[in-house]
Amino acid sequence: MGSNGDILDCLIVxxxxAGLTTALYLARFKRRFLVVDSGTPRAAWIPTSHNIPVFAEGISGKDILARARTNLEQYGTAIQAGRVTGLRKQPDRFIGVVEDNDGGMSQISARRVVLATGSVDIEPDLPDVPNAIQRGLVRYCPICDGYESRDRKIAVIAYGTHGIGEAVFIARTYSRDVTLLTLGQPLELNPEQRTRLEEHQVKIVEMPVESLDMEDDRISAVHMGGKEHRFDVLYSALGLKYRSDLAISLGAEHDKSGALIVDSHCQTTVKGLYAAGDIVRGLDQIVVGMGHAALAATHIHNHCELPTEDEPGGA
Structure with a gap:
């Protein structure tokens, strides 16, 4: 689709x-679009989210994705497996280069593009435990499930300002027994940061992790400096790698970490290029990403026939 000069209303990457919600809105607006999905959504790592308002018992990330796909089937929505490896902008369209799972290449032309490529958590370097976040051994979203960890012994794997902020957030919200693990990296604290950690009784362990004890598919103990530390829950706060290369290649504005900066319609500084979900600077939550999608899709629908600033008569 799009390789024969046919121009879609929108390409969703x-x-x-966020991407599936964008598709739902555009399908119900009767727009012509395509979703290209690499099959590696961060949401799939969520064991249970309790912040989706209509699921009182919580819902897993995989179940959210499956339900969203099933919902789209009634509209005949096309989801193409593959990766968009390049994106070019012409006055009246974007051209996306798509690589399918077999290595085949194709091009998609679309008037507008929504990037919903998300981000990837930086995995902690734990001995003999690769991909601890993806395996659910270490959690990454206390906003999603911190309530279920209230009043328990919590460790936060982090260093730097972001880690300090997350440790304090958990300590002031959910538990008075929080330890910050820096995995052997020295923690440089200014007086204000030190005061904040002391105020919330956050303990700091800067020694590297020597070994881990596993019990019932969970990390039950962490050995550091010859001592055993036992925690009920481990969170990682090492930050994110934003999948924003396509937008940055077109000159879209972003912050120093690579998160995209958008306007009130979730449009980037590149006209016609929108972003939704974790790739956008701000709060990384599923309901926020769905909100981004609603804003972007509605704006696209209302402006799809109008020229962009690169076209004659555009603004």
């Missing part, structure tokens, strides 16, 4: 909650 990414099949996580």
């Amino acid at each position: 990414g099949g996580g909650p």
